[in-house]
Structures are given as C-alpha cells and as structure tokens.
Amino acid sequence: MTRTVAGTKMISAIVVTHGRLGAELVATAHRIVGDFSGVYSLSNEDKTPQALAEEIEAIMEHAGGDDSFILLVDFLYGSCGHATLAVERNHRNVSIVSGVNLPVLLAFLNKRNEVNFERLPSELAARGRDSIQSVDTDQL
Amino acid sequence: MSLKLARIDDRLIHGQVILGWVPVLKPDRILVANDRVAGSDWERKFYSSCVPPEVNVSFASVAETARQIAADLFQTENLIVLVESARDALALLAAGIEIKEVNVGGLHYREGSVELLPFVFLTADERAALRELVKRGVTLSAQDVPSNPARIINSLVV
Numbered sequence: 001m002t003r004t005v006a007g008t009k010m011i012s013a014i015v016v017t018h019g020r021l022g023a024e025l026v027a028t029a030h031r032i033v034g035d036f037s038g039v040y041s042l043s044n045e046d047k048t049p050q051a052l053a054e055e056i057e058a059i060m061e062h063a064g065g066d067d068s069f070i071l072l073v074d075f076l077y078g079s080c081g082h083a084t085l086a087v088e089r090n091h092r093n094v095s096i097v098s099g100v101n102l103p104v105l106l107a108f109l110n111k112r113n114e115v116n117f118e119r120l121p122s123e124l125a126a127r128g129r130d131s132i133q134s135v136d137t138d139q140l
Numbered sequence: 141m142s143l144k145l146a147r148i149d150d151r152l153i154h155g156q157v158i159l160g161w162v163p164v165l166k167p168d169r170i171l172v173a174n175d176r177v178a179g180s181d182w183e184r185k186f187y188s189s190c191v192p193p194e195v196n197v198s199f200a201s202v203a204e205t206a207r208q209i210a211a212d213l214f215q216t217e218n219l220i221v222l223v224e225s226a227r228d229a230l231a232l233l234a235a236g237i238e239i240k241e242v243n244v245g246g247l248h249y250r251e252g253s254v255e256l257l258p259f260v261f262l263t264a265d266e267r268a269a270l271r272e273l274v275k276r277g278v279t280l281s282a283q284d285v286p287s288n289p290a291r292i293i294n295s296l297v298v
Binding site: 046048075082085089 | 186
C-alpha cells in the first residue's frame, strides 16, 4: 500500500479479524470515502496466533518505524485478541480497539489527523458504542 | 473427575471452545495444560477473560497438569483439557493420564506443515506424535466445533 507522505509520522491502522471481515470493511470504507492509505487488514484464517502476531509485526516494519498503530480487532476473546495483545505489550506505539465495525473504521479515517494517538483509541471505542443502538421510527 | 473433552488446539481458549463446546458439554472447569501460558501473566489473564464466570479455568504446565489430575484435584468437576500440540497431548498420556479419545480441534499452518484437513496442518513431528497416540490406543477425532461432523483420522496419521 502506498504512503501519501513518505517519512511523515502518521497513525496507521491494521484491521485484524476473522475470515474476510477486515478486508471487506476496508474495501467498503474505500467505496464510501475514496482513496486513503495506511490502513491494512489481516485475517486469522488458517493461522496460529503466533503467526498472526508475526504478520502484524511485518506490516508495522514495512510501514515504517515512525508510525503509530491502532489495531482494530473484531472479537477480542480469541486468536485476534491474543495476537494483537502479544504485539501491543512489546510496542509503545501500538493500541488496540476491539469490536471494530464500519462506523469505527470511518471514525478512524476522520479523526486520525485531528486527535493524538493517546486519545484516539478511547474516541474510537466511544464511537463504536454509540453506533450500536436498538432503534425504531418513534426514536428517530 | 470426568474428562469431557481433551482437545488439541493451537488457539487454546477461543470462540470455538467457548461458544461451540462449552454450551454443549457444560464443563465445570477448563484446564489449560501449557508450559508457556503457565509462566505468562498476560496470557493467563487474557485467556481467563475469555471464559464465562460460571466456568472455572486454571493453567499449569503439562507435567503439573498430569500431577493435578493424578492427585484427583478436580474430583467433582467435569473438565475440558486443552493442549496446543499433539506433543503435549502425548506428554499427558505418557505421564499416566488416561485419555481414550483426543479431539483434534485446530492445528493451523506452520512452516513445513502439510494440510490434512482445512483446520489440521501437520509437521512431521506432529504427525509422529499423533501416530504415537494411535499406538497407545487413542481415538483421534478431528472436529472443530460440535455442530460439524467428527472425523476419525487414526488411519490418516499412521
């Protein structure tokens, strides 16, 4: 994936999910907001948690050491959670947000240039919580 | 102690175990027999957080797990025992734990491994360990979740 401004510090995201969920979330975000860079996806399919962690590390290395990374996980309690926690505990520039959905990914794209790395994870988690509601027409 | 399931799964505790097997088998305890996890604070915390509160969970090395079972520490409990490799399952048997059937639930791709089933990839060493389990009279039942059919793979590893 190409970088827009090479060598500039940025916040990247790696969407780590079961099956094709992450790849489809990223593809869907492209259809909604157009071109962007610094967002990657990985599936846990056919992988040990250790292999998945190695792939996360490889993406981070490839992206460049100056970046900070938000790891967006679909379901924390399993191999995606294990792999991302194994990476997070060894890096100061990595945070995890679980329960990724389309609003969370779109919020990441919106906010990553406005909100600093320390605050971004809690804002994304809040966006995810707000996005899930029981709705009917009376409440609109 | 009643051993409801002895499972080889390199993901140890994850969705297939908690959402698949636990509701069907209703174990009192999940016993993770793994040398690395037994010595890793964050992994013990992580795997504990995956387990619903009504199910006990404990972690010990493979050797210590064998000692605990032999000492009848879990006498009143229904157990799911999880190991991450066929080697570790074999070590439990070699330590004298009686296991008639081993569930092969997930051995994912590693360097040098060959696909046996979509969720079972075997290295030469893993295959040798499974073969040894068969020699000791164990039935190897490949099944990721209870709603999928089990497949006996004894003849595929010898």
